Amino acid sequence: MIIPVFAIKNTFRAGIKSWLNAFVLSLSIVSIIWLQGLYKGMYDQGTRAMIDAELGGGQYWVEGYDPYDPFSIEDSHGKITHVLSEMIKEKSAACILIARGMLYKQGRMYSILIKGIDPEQEILSIPSGILKEKNNGIIPALIGTRMAKNSGLKKGDIFTVQWKDSKGVFDAMNFQVSEVMKTTVQNIDNNQIWISLNTMQKIFNMHSEATIVTIKKDIKPVNAGLNWEFKNLDFLLQDMKTLVQAKTAGASILYIILIFLAMIAVFDTQTLSIFKRKKEISTLIAMGMTKNKVIALFTLEGMAYDILAVIIAAIYGVPLLIFTAVKGWKMPAGTDTYGFALGDVLYPVYSLNLVFWTLLFVFILTAIVSYVPSRKIAKIEPAKILRGSTF
Amino acid sequence: MKMYSFTVAVAALFLLNQQQDAQNIIKKVEKNRYSDNKYVVSTMIIHGRRAVRKIKAKSWIKGEEKSFTEYISPARERGTKMLKIKDNLWMYSPSSDRIIRISGNMLRQSLMGSDLTYEDMMEDPVISSHYSSVILGDTIITNRKCWKIKLKARTEDVSYKKRIILVDKERFVILQDERYAKSGTLLRKVSVKKMEFIQGKWIATHIIFKDMLKRGKGTEFIINEIKYNVKIPSYRFSKSSLKR
Numbered sequence: 001m002i003i004p005v006f007a008i009k010n011t012f013r014a015g016i017k018s019w020l021n022a023f024v025l026s027l028s029i030v031s032i033i034w035l036q037g038l039y040k041g042m043y044d045q046g047t048r049a050m051i052d053a054e055l056g057g058g059q060y061w062v063e064g065y066d067p068y069d070p071f072s073i074e075d076s077h078g079k080i081t082h083v084l085s086e087m088i089k090e091k092s093a094a095c096i097l098i099a100r101g102m103l104y105k106q107g108r109m110y111s112i113l114i115k116g117i118d119p120e121q122e123i124l125s126i127p128s129g130i131l132k133e134k135n136n137g138i139i140p141a142l143i144g145t146r147m148a149k150n151s152g153l154k155k156g157d158i159f160t161v162q163w164k165d166s167k168g169v170f171d172a173m174n175f176q177v178s179e180v181m182k183t184t185v186q187n188i189d190n191n192q193i194w195i196s197l198n199t200m201q202k203i204f205n206m207h208s209e210a211t212i213v214t215i216k217k218d219i220k221p222v223n224a225g226l227n228w229e230f231k232n233l234d235f236l237l238q239d240m241k242t243l244v245q246a247k248t249a250g251a252s253i254l255y256i257i258l259i260f261l262a263m264i265a266v267f268d269t270q271t272l273s274i275f276k277r278k279k280e281i282s283t284l285i286a287m288g289m290t291k292n293k294v295i296a297l298f299t300l301e302g303m304a305y306d307i308l309a310v311i312i313a314a315i316y317g318v319p320l321l322i323f324t325a326v327k328g329w330k331m332p333a334g335t336d337t338y339g340f341a342l343g344d345v346l347y348p349v350y351s352l353n354l355v356f357w358t359l360l361f362v363f364i365l366t367a368i369v370s371y372v373p374s375r376k377i378a379k380i381e382p383a384k385i386l387r388g389s390t391f
Numbered sequence: 392m393k394m395y396s397f398t399v400a401v402a403a404l405f406l407l408n409q410q411q412d413a414q415n416i417i418k419k420v421e422k423n424r425y426s427d428n429k430y431v432v433s434t435m436i437i438h439g440r441r442a443v444r445k446i447k448a449k450s451w452i453k454g455e456e457k458s459f460t461e462y463i464s465p466a467r468e469r470g471t472k473m474l475k476i477k478d479n480l481w482m483y484s485p486s487s488d489r490i491i492r493i494s495g496n497m498l499r500q501s502l503m504g505s506d507l508t509y510e511d512m513m514e515d516p517v518i519s520s521h522y523s524s525v526i527l528g529d530t531i532i533t534n535r536k537c538w539k540i541k542l543k544a545r546t547e548d549v550s551y552k553k554r555i556i557l558v559d560k561e562r563f564v565i566l567q568d569e570r571y572a573k574s575g576t577l578l579r580k581v582s583v584k585k586m587e588f589i590q591g592k593w594i595a596t597h598i599i600f601k602d603m604l605k606r607g608k609g610t611e612f613i614i615n616e617i618k619y620n621v622k623i624p625s626y627r628f629s630k631s632s633l634k635r
Contacts, residue, residue, distance in 0.1 A: 170570075
């Protein structure tokens with residue numbers, strides 16, 4: 001017990017040198033926790049938004065549907081089976097029909113996705129209620145803010161869309177922007193327009209057909225028939241997970257730099273300390289302390305910086321981290337193009353798990369870095385030192 | 392009642408006669424247009440928003456199903472080749488040195504920024520097999536006397552449900568072709584500005600394609616040279632010829 005007490009006393013006795021070391025270490029700890037929390041928040045926020053607006057509790061995909069294959073979209077539609085139909089009637093599922101079209105605005109044409117959704121659906125947070133037909137010959141359409149920005153469309157604008165129906169016949173009609181929705185989920189916004197499912201089935205000659213059937217959260221999927229395959233959230237969120245993992249891996253370079261700087265400071269302090277205190281070490285050994293105990297003492301002194309760093313980090317870090325968690329982090333312009341379903345403000349999420357593992361990681365590293373220079377103590381010959389010669 | 396039945400019968404006979412006449416006209420148009428093998432040198436003039444681009448190409452055409460086009464100018468497009476065999480279209484770009492198959496929605500994209508789409512290149516031009524026709528009346532366009540004929544798709548899988556064409560009464564050349572969407576919206580308009588008598592056939596040598604939903608003057612298509620019944624080696628219509 002005497003060694004830890006001795007170690008703490010020695011650390012405090014070192015004065016400003018110890019506090020500086022601890023402060024540098026605390027900066028690393030707070031930065032790592034903050035960055036990790038930021039990525040965790042990014043994932044949580046993104047997945048939550050995607051589940052609410054796009055994925056629900058999972059999706060049934062019609063055979064052959066691949067959102068990343070623009071060539072297969074045209075053939076990706078099929079009859080809604082009895083099982084799915086019952087789920088839709090019970091409001092446990094919502095179906096979406098997807099097809100391609102060309103949007104003409106101010107004489108320019110844009111390739112777009114046309115998506116049909118039931119205006120009465122309650123599964124997704126898309127304001128589909130405004131898509132009810134008004135019998136004026138113009139089809140109400142819903143677009144997102146990104147689509148509005150790219151195409152120059154705004155609420156009330158009338159535009160023409162041309163498409164080929166399921167039989168390959170050209171058709172074109174006027175659509176009117178009923179609403180511009182603000183959403184963080186780009187998959188329901190970029191280059192696409194939403195119209196009523198019934199209208200879409202009628203104009204595309206795809207009666208009782210759909211491409212995707214999204215089920216309500218916490219509903220157990222059932223076998224929906226041969227042409228329909230269920231995709232769970234693990235599968236649907238895989239891309240998001242991979243993206244966050246890639247971003248986190250990229251940020252680890254920053255962690256390494258921060259930790260490296262802190263560890264250099266600890267290592268230097270330890271080396272200098274052993275050099276300056278060689279008489280003290282020799283005296284301790286001469287008085288009967290074993291070399292291993294002296295090594296343990298110096299290692300613990302190094303680790304004491306870590307304890308000090310945690311205390312300092314708690315003093316300024318906890319309020320800072322709480323502040324960012326509550327107020328969020330305003331995302332810089334251009335983040336919208338990253339491919340994440342993020343809002344304007346990102347709220348970091350700090351879990352106890354995250355704090356514990358970060359502290360443990362830094363603690364172990366400090367212990368190693370403190371121990372390595374302390375091994376030199378084993379080579380000390382106390383008699384020579386006390387006589388005045390160096391080791 | 393008798394008078395009513397008589398009127399209906401006369402009207403039906405008149406309509407049948409009109410349809411037969413229209414079908415005969417269409418057959419003559421197709422006979423005039425059809426050739427086994429063709430070699431064409433053409434210039435496409437694209438009127439863009441800011442500039443006008445001229446693209447020159449050589450094409451070898453076999454019947455209605457096979458064609459091979461090589462772009463020869465400007466420098467940016469030189470070496471680009473396109474091969475059409477039945478419903479398939481491949482494109483070779485020298486800059487990427489790759490052959491890509493144009494399919495799905497890509498077919499509806501603009502062909503080199505023109506008013507034509509890749510799909511327009513793919514279209515089966517045999518009118519008589521896909522459309523029923525009826526003469527709507529007579530008209531004059533570019534000082535030529537024409538029949539105004541309405542074409543209605545016979546089957547459900549034809550790209551344009553309705554077309555209205557103006558056919559030159561003497562030369563049996565389509566001088567104007569209006570193509571409509573299922574909803575009745577006019578989508579494309581093809582107008583002939585010049586005809587020439589070449590190797591015993593009257594042929595449109597200056598055509599304007601206009602996507603009616605787009606702004607602009609449309610795309611001009613000028614035939615600089617045309618040779619009928621030329622010998623085309625079979626390798627010309629193979630994918631390997633795209634990279635040669």
